Amino acid sequence: MTRNFTARTAKQQLESGAAMLIAVFALMLISVVAVALVISSGTDSSLAGNYRTATSAYYASLAGLEEARGRLLWKNQDFVNKTGSYSSVFDPSGMLPAWGLTSVVYITNPGPGETVDPTGGNPANYADTEYSQEFPNWGLSGATVLPVIASDSPGVSLPSGGTLPGPSYKWVRINPVTEQSLQLDVNGDGVLDGASVLFYDPAHVNTSNQPAPSLVVPTVPSTPPTPTSVQALEITAFAVAPNGGHRLLQYVVAPLIISPDAMDQNFPAALTLDGNGVNYAGPGTNGFMVNGQDQRSGSPLLFYSIGYTNAADGTNLVTAATPAQNYQGAPPGPGGPPPVPSHAPGTIANVSPTPATSLLRQSWMTPATLDAVMQDIENSADVVLTGSVNSTEISNAAPLMSPTNPMTVVVNGNLRLNGRGFTGYGLLLVTGTLTYDPDASWNGIVLVVGQGILASNGSGSGGFEGTVFVAQTRDSSGNLLPALGGACFGSDSSCGVLGFGHGHHGFGSGYGSTPGFGIAYNSFWINGPLSSTGNPPVAGAQGPLTYKVLSFHEIPLPN
Amino acid sequence: MSGPTQSSRGFTILELMVAMAIFMVICAAMFGLLQLSQQKYSSETQMSGSFQEARLGIDQILRDINISGYPSQAMFSKPISSASYAVSPFAWDPGYNGVDLSGACQVGVSCDPIPSGFDLIVETNFGSGVSWIRYQLNGTTLLRAVVPKTVNGDPASATLSALTPFVENVMNNVPVVSGSLAAQITAQHPMMFQNGSVPLFQYSCSTPSGTQPCTSPTAAGYNQPQNIRDIDVTLIVKTPQGDMQTQSLQLMELTGRGHRSNPAN
Numbered sequence: 001m002t003r004n005f006t007a008r009t010a011k012q013q014l015e016s017g018a019a020m021l022i023a024v025f026a027l028m029l030i031s032v033v034a035v036a037l038v039i040s041s042g043t044d045s046s047l048a049g050n051y052r053t054a055t056s057a058y059y060a061s062l063a064g065l066e067e068a069r070g071r072l073l074w075k076n077q078d079f080v081n082k083t084g085s086y087s088s089v090f091d092p093s094g095m096l097p098a099w100g101l102t103s104v105v106y107i108t109n110p111g112p113g114e115t116v117d118p119t120g121g122n123p124a125n126y127a128d129t130e131y132s133q134e135f136p137n138w139g140l141s142g143a144t145v146l147p148v149i150a151s152d153s154p155g156v157s158l159p160s161g162g163t164l165p166g167p168s169y170k171w172v173r174i175n176p177v178t179e180q181s182l183q184l185d186v187n188g189d190g191v192l193d194g195a196s197v198l199f200y201d202p203a204h205v206n207t208s209n210q211p212a213p214s215l216v217v218p219t220v221p222s223t224p225p226t227p228t229s230v231q232a233l234e235i236t237a238f239a240v241a242p243n244g245g246h247r248l249l250q251y252v253v254a255p256l257i258i259s260p261d262a263m264d265q266n267f268p269a270a271l272t273l274d275g276n277g278v279n280y281a282g283p284g285t286n287g288f289m290v291n292g293q294d295q296r297s298g299s300p301l302l303f304y305s306i307g308y309t310n311a312a313d314g315t316n317l318v319t320a321a322t323p324a325q326n327y328q329g330a331p332p333g334p335g336g337p338p339p340v341p342s343h344a345p346g347t348i349a350n351v352s353p354t355p356a357t358s359l360l361r362q363s364w365m366t367p368a369t370l371d372a373v374m375q376d377i378e379n380s381a382d383v384v385l386t387g388s389v390n391s392t393e394i395s396n397a398a399p400l401m402s403p404t405n406p407m408t409v410v411v412n413g414n415l416r417l418n419g420r421g422f423t424g425y426g427l428l429l430v431t432g433t434l435t436y437d438p439d440a441s442w443n444g445i446v447l448v449v450g451q452g453i454l455a456s457n458g459s460g461s462g463g464f465e466g467t468v469f470v471a472q473t474r475d476s477s478g479n480l481l482p483a484l485g486g487a488c489f490g491s492d493s494s495c496g497v498l499g500f501g502h503g504h505h506g507f508g509s510g511y512g513s514t515p516g517f518g519i520a521y522n523s524f525w526i527n528g529p530l531s532s533t534g535n536p537p538v539a540g541a542q543g544p545l546t547y548k549v550l551s552f553h554e555i556p557l558p559n
Numbered sequence: 560m561s562g563p564t565q566s567s568r569g570f571t572i573l574e575l576m577v578a579m580a581i582f583m584v585i586c587a588a589m590f591g592l593l594q595l596s597q598q599k600y601s602s603e604t605q606m607s608g609s610f611q612e613a614r615l616g617i618d619q620i621l622r623d624i625n626i627s628g629y630p631s632q633a634m635f636s637k638p639i640s641s642a643s644y645a646v647s648p649f650a651w652d653p654g655y656n657g658v659d660l661s662g663a664c665q666v667g668v669s670c671d672p673i674p675s676g677f678d679l680i681v682e683t684n685f686g687s688g689v690s691w692i693r694y695q696l697n698g699t700t701l702l703r704a705v706v707p708k709t710v711n712g713d714p715a716s717a718t719l720s721a722l723t724p725f726v727e728n729v730m731n732n733v734p735v736v737s738g739s740l741a742a743q744i745t746a747q748h749p750m751m752f753q754n755g756s757v758p759l760f761q762y763s764c765s766t767p768s769g770t771q772p773c774t775s776p777t778a779a780g781y782n783q784p785q786n787i788r789d790i791d792v793t794l795i796v797k798t799p800q801g802d803m804q805t806q807s808l809q810l811m812e813l814t815g816r817g818h819r820s821n822p823a824n
Contacts, residue, residue: 029589032596054618058625184630188637204636216636251820252634368658378767386768412767431767450767478780479662552820553629554622556686 056168057245064169064237065251067153068107069547072097072174072233072253074536078152080105082536086146093529094536095544096255097231099176101197101222104131104143107172109151111165118171118238119145126170130236130248130555134181137194143175169239177234177252179217187217196221200254200550201229202363202373203262209355211363215252215550227264228361230255232550248555255544256376258427258445260364260469265542267445267467268351268359269307270329270521273317273487274370274471275452276310281490283515284322292329292347295465296524302330303521307351309360309484318348329521367473367481374449374473377429380546382407388432391419391440401425404531406444406541417442420460425525427541431474433497438462438516443525444541450474452487455495456515463517466525466541598803605798609728610811613796616701616726617813623692624790624817627681630689631822642710645689648819649784650680652715658823659783666762666782667774673715674784676758677732680714683821693718694725696759699736701726701794728797730810731757744797747808751795763789785823791816 071080074095081090089105091098106128110116118128119140132139153166179186180194198215203226206212215232218225235251259265260272270292273280282288294301305327308317321327329347352358352365363369378384383397389411394401401407406426415430418437425443431450438460445466448454452472472485488495524530528540570578628648638644646657651664652673664670672678677696682689691714693704703725704718733741733752745752764773765788766781773782791814798809 025589029593032593182630182634184634185639185643186635186637188635188639200633201636206637212632212636214633214636375765375767384769474780480780548822549820550633550822551630553626553684 054241054245054247057239057241057247058249060167060169060239060241061237061247061249063153063167064107064109064172064239065235065249065552067151068172068174068235068237069251069253069549071107071149071152072255072547073544074539079536080149084536089146093539095529095539097176097233099174099197099231099233100144101176101178101195102135102138102142102144103146103175104140105146105149105174107149107151107174109153109166109169109171111168116170118173126238126240128171128173128238130238131173131175135178135194136180167239168241169237172235172237174233174235177215177232181234182252186215193217198232199224199229200232200548201226202257202259203228203361205355205362209362211361211366211369213363213369228259228262230257230544233547236555246557248557250551250553250555251549252551253547253549256380256546256548257544258373258377258447258542260360262358262361265527266301266523267303267469267521267526269304269349270467270519271305271489272307272351272360272467272469273313273489274307274309274360274364274469275484275487276313277486278308278310278313278317278470279486279488279490279494280306280317280320281488281494282321282518283491285513285515286323286326287517288515289326289328289518289520290321291327291518291520293521295520295522299523301523304349304351305329305347307349307359309350309352309358309365311350311353314348314350321348326518364471365484367484370449370471370484371473371480374429374431374447376548377408377427377447377545378410378412380408380543380548381410381429382426384410384412385415386412388414388416390416391422391424394424395419395422403443404538406525406528406530406538408541408543408545418458423462425541427543427545433495435492435497436516438514441465441516443522445469445526448487451476452485453495453497454489455492455497456490457492459514460516461514464519465522467521468519595804602798602803602809605800606809606811609796609798609809610813612726613794613811613813617792617794617815619703619725620694620792620794621815621817623681623683623685624792624819626685626821627683627817627819628821628823629683633822640710642689642708642712645682645684645708645821647682647785648821648823649674649787650682650691650714651784652680652713655714658785662780662783664784665773666764666784666787667772668782670784674760674762674787676756676760679760679790680718682708682714691718693722694759695722696729696732697722698732699727699729699797700724701729701759726794726796728799729759730795730797731759731793733757743808744810748810751810751812757793757795759793761791761793762787763791787819789816789818 070076071078080086081094089099089103106118108116115125117125121127157163176197178194180192196217199218201216202213204212204214204216216225216229232252232254238248240246257265261268271290290305292303292305306317327347352360385393394409398407403425408427410429412431414432416435417440420439422440427445428442429447433451433453434448436456437458439462441462443465446464446468448470450473452470454470470487470489472487474480526540526542529537530540531538628645630644632644635644651670654663673680679694681692689708690705691708695702702722704721706717706721733744733756762773763770764778764781764786766778768777770788771778794813795810801808
């Protein structure tokens with residue numbers, strides 16, 4: 001028994017050793033395969049992760065820029081100066097920026113349990129190191145930092161009780177800009193000025209009197225260089241993705257105010273026919289007026305009744321404007337009673353006798369640049385309608401439009417402005433033909449730019465309170481014209497369009513028997529404020545409609 | 560009692576041969592598995608490398624498109640020269656002279672060769688002055704050039720000699736690659752190349768009816784380079800070698816959309 005036991009033990013020991021070797025060898029092979037697979041999938045995951053990080057940080061930063069841009073606008077429900085708390089960086093209207101040179105406002109967006117302190121200097125709290133690069137003369141320590149604003153986009157509550165996180169930007173900075181901060185020699189004087197905040201002048205022209213809306217350096221620091229200029233602001237957003245990617249993006253923006261006037265923020269006339277070979281065919285009735293006297297209560301201002309831009313069109317316009325006493329306005333003088341009829345034809349004036357003395361901005365006198373202004377309007381519109389539409393469709397699309405809630409309505413196509421009792425408020429842009437039934441009215445700014453046709457054959461008691469501007473920038477195929485064409489204001493037949501009056505088509509030999517009251521210049525509806533008691537006040541039809549993006553770029557960050 | 564005990568008898572030759580045969584089979588299986596693993600790893604490494612290269616490439620292209628047109632003319636009341644700002648966010652050829660108001664270059668209609676589905680020049684300043692950044696697909700190599708903008712310069716000729724390889728093995732333009740490869744690609748990936756070539760760049764223009772493909776009839780009159788608002792970038796790359804196991808071509812398609820935010824003057 002003992003011997004047999006010993007022999008079995010030796011055999012088992014020999015066999016178990018071989019098995020172990022084989023097992024270890026097999027395990028090693030399997031391990032190699034497993035490790036290779038793990039490494040492979042790990043590489044894929046990290047690559048995809050890097051891509052997500054870079055992209056998400058970019059879009060998060062962009063979201064920060066857009067939040068700040070939106071909250072600078074008076075009609076945004078989270079307008080930064082909604083309660084007047086930031087009145088020190090807005091003008092007396094409370095709507096337009098008037099940042100001091102060193103003023104800085106931050107919007108912060110910390111994640112749960114996170115501290116975001118861009119002014120503190122602690123990198124762990126996402127310190128803003130860029131400001132001191134842009135403004136080295138005083139840096140953040142010398143800046144006037146206003147109370148920080150909390151982001152309005154922390155996340156979206158879900159029905160299940162959870163929360164969908166908002167964009168992961170950390171902070172957004174709003175401040176004025178200088179040549180030095182932008183590293184751009186705006187006025188070409190060879191110096192990067194760091195002491196003057198920059199303005200944006202949409203009426204600016206170059207040395208050849210060609211339209212060149214641009215940033216401008218004021219001659220007196222911090223003072224608007226022209227009545228048409230508005231302050232430009234810089235918005236900088238910093239975003240960090242959850243797994244570390246970071247991006248710093250920057251906008252330069254300026255408030256968009258719609259005005260064609262080269263001298264101020266008004267319109268030159270109650271009706272402006274901008275172009276060459278323009279056609280005016282008024283109804284010639286006693287009740288129809290084109291009145292350049294500002295109808296705003298207490299206003300002494302006088303504007304032209306009809307403004308045109310090509311001297312060759314003047315004679316025809318004056319001849320067509322009958323009876324003459326219905327075309328009142330400037331001249332003869334400020335305020336007082338309406339000018340006597342014999343002076344009335346003088347209120348129909350060439351508003352652009354020469355480029356240098358033009359009342360109209362040069363950017364409103366070439367098809368391309370005028371088209372660009374209309375694009376700006378469309379980009380900020382509350383409602384954009386396409387095709388052939390009428391007032392009902394405007395009402396349906398803008399049910400909240402009211403005297404204290406003016407809207408920007410763009411019709412890309414033809415509009416039939418009709419409907420007894422319909423009154424629109426705000427800015428109306430029509431790129432096709434505006435066929436007008438005087439049963440309806442519009443209070444504000446009416447731009448018929450594109451095909452440049454405003455025609456009417458109907459009857460009614462309505463009209464336009466504010467101003468009307470008509471220009472042809474495109475031919476019937478939609479191609480941009482080399483120069484402004486012959487805009488038309490008149491009856492359907494005189495403008496070569498089909499009429500609609502009371503079910504008839506193309507009957508138009510003239511207006512209906514009561515072609516409305518016409519056009520009355522009214523700065524209340526144009527400029528506002530429409531409500532001085534509101535908080536904030538409500539702007540007129542001209543806006544500011546939005547904050548126009550003048551530039552966008554990315555600031556490189558060290559990895 | 561004097562014969563050899565069972566414990567010291569050893570293995571018979573048969574036992575040894577069977578054991579060795581089993582061991583060899585196991586080893587063969589293990590090495591086969593190891594080879595499979597190595598091939599898989601090699602393929603994955605190639606995929607990763609190509610993906611990495613393509614990702615970095617498309618990321619750079621999108622960044623350049625996003626900041627195209629910076630700084631615009633609107634940033635200067637009196638620019639020192641036309642080289643100090645971006646006259647147009649995207650240059651073109653022939654006849655580049657800034658903003659094209661004449662409609663001489665209509666994207667997808669009369670712009671030849673730039674901008675097109677395989678050739679693009681971005682005009683922007685990314686920190687070292689306004690430059691022309693060109694992307695051109697030449698065969699299966701995406702080339703890139705960056706040259707400083709010059710007054711009255713021709714961006715097409717200025718960038719041509721500066722083009723250097725940027726992303727290799729780009730398969731978008733199948734018809735120009737070798738015949739056998741083209742046939743192989745279209746056979747193995749018919750869905751990817753339904754219409755033959757896949758444009759690297761597809762343009763959308765700002766129109767009164769919103770942003771639309773520049774080649775759309777409704778974009779007529781608005782299809783000049785200065786109206787390009789979005790560019791969809793599609794990058795199809797192939798790994799340098801086929802799959803180690805199946806020998807099939809390994810392709811990956813990356814897409815992204817670049818959006819111009821700067822005004823076009």
